Amino acid sequence: MAEVREHDAAIRRFSLAVTLIFGVGIVVISYGGARYYRRWSKVVDLLAGQRQRATRLRTGYVNQRANVSDVSEVAGIAMDQIAQAMEARRRGPGS
Numbered sequence: 001m002a003e004v005r006e007h008d009a010a011i012r013r014f015s016l017a018v019t020l021i022f023g024v025g026i027v028v029i030s031y032g033g034a035r036y037y038r039r040w041s042k043v044v045d046l047l048a049g050q051r052q053r054a055t056r057l058r059t060g061y062v063n064q065r066a067n068v069s070d071v072s073e074v075a076g077i078a079m080d081q082i083a084q085a086m087e088a089r090r091r092g093p094g095s
Helices: 002-043 048-091
Strands: none
16 A cells, blocks of 8 residues: 555656646747747747838829829819810911
8 A cells, every 4th residue: 555655646746746847848848939939039020021012002102193293283273274175276376
């Protein structure tokens, strides 16, 4: 009976030691991984792709808006010229 108790106590001590070793190992690996990730994230900008995409979209929008403004300006000039020609035609050839 004493041997069984000693054996049970040895198993408990061994189980406790293994649990502590695995627990400490997990904590150490987690800490090291977190430190590595913090260093890596300072070097690598995680949002660089999204920023580039936003810049590209913004630039495209600005260019498109500029093109529309240019076209509307040309259309406005053409409308003015048409209105002037119609007014001149209405007044007659000698006005």
